[in-house]
Amino acid sequence: MRFYIMTLFPDMVMNGLGTSITGRAMEKDLLGVEAVNIRDYAFNKHNSVDDYPYGGGAGMLMQAEPVYQAYNAVKEKVGRSPRVVYLSPQGRTFHQEMAEELAREEELVLLCGHYEGIDERVLEEIVTDYVSIGDYVLTGGELPAMVIVDAVSRLVPGVLHNDVSAEFDSFQDNLLEYPQYSRPEVWHGKQVPPVLLSGHHANVEKWRREQSVIRTARNRPDLLEKADLDETEKELVRKVLGRDIY
Numbered sequence: 001m002r003f004y005i006m007t008l009f010p011d012m013v014m015n016g017l018g019t020s021i022t023g024r025a026m027e028k029d030l031l032g033v034e035a036v037n038i039r040d041y042a043f044n045k046h047n048s049v050d051d052y053p054y055g056g057g058a059g060m061l062m063q064a065e066p067v068y069q070a071y072n073a074v075k076e077k078v079g080r081s082p083r084v085v086y087l088s089p090q091g092r093t094f095h096q097e098m099a100e101e102l103a104r105e106e107e108l109v110l111l112c113g114h115y116e117g118i119d120e121r122v123l124e125e126i127v128t129d130y131v132s133i134g135d136y137v138l139t140g141g142e143l144p145a146m147v148i149v150d151a152v153s154r155l156v157p158g159v160l161h162n163d164v165s166a167e168f169d170s171f172q173d174n175l176l177e178y179p180q181y182s183r184p185e186v187w188h189g190k191q192v193p194p195v196l197l198s199g200h201h202a203n204v205e206k207w208r209r210e211q212s213v214i215r216t217a218r219n220r221p222d223l224l225e226k227a228d229l230d231e232t233e234k235e236l237v238r239k240v241l242g243r244d245i246y
Ligand code: 4FV
Pocket: 087, 088, 089, 113, 114, 115, 116, 117, 131, 132, 133, 134, 135, 136, 137, 138, 139, 140, 141, 144
């Protein structure tokens, strides 16, 4: 899978993604990440890419032309009109299923805004998906773009040590992940739940499923309506929430 990140801060994204799991995946050519500096496509002698918003208002806006020329350069490399994700608070909120859907793409362009955003006219021409990572305002789209690359990269075969771990992720079957423990068996007087030491896989799976249901009911009851629970688990939810949600 190949990512093209259109940004005014190429070092920020390449330094952030060039380490750890995504960094190793790039070394192993499992992933390609290319930062495209929009300022390289500035068209005036001041090398500026922003200007005042028509109609007034605070802040500056990224102008259409440098973004458009940067996009054309990527389109040239890809050889077709690529999927373009614009990171913006106005977008659909990013979630695991969206990560799985994006992971099916060969190439993905991530457009990072800055200042107050980007001239609407170029967005209308090149953007295929508006995506937000959450209802808060950041200084730029770079961190959201890195979040998308990280979440999607984990789903690319070979990127994680064992692809199995992605199968047991949070949000798989719309439940939060169960609590996990490692050595030592006792820490600060706290014992690892004995079932996990029993070696009885069916009991371990049962306990983990129950913990996921309890944790989801406590922290994210909104997820439960999409989770496929059996009668015993629904009873567990009623006990945790003290009310019936079914
Ligand atoms: C954002 C978000 C976000 C808004 C103006 C960049 C900033 C600035 N992007 N999810 N939340 N973007 O706050 O994706 O241009």
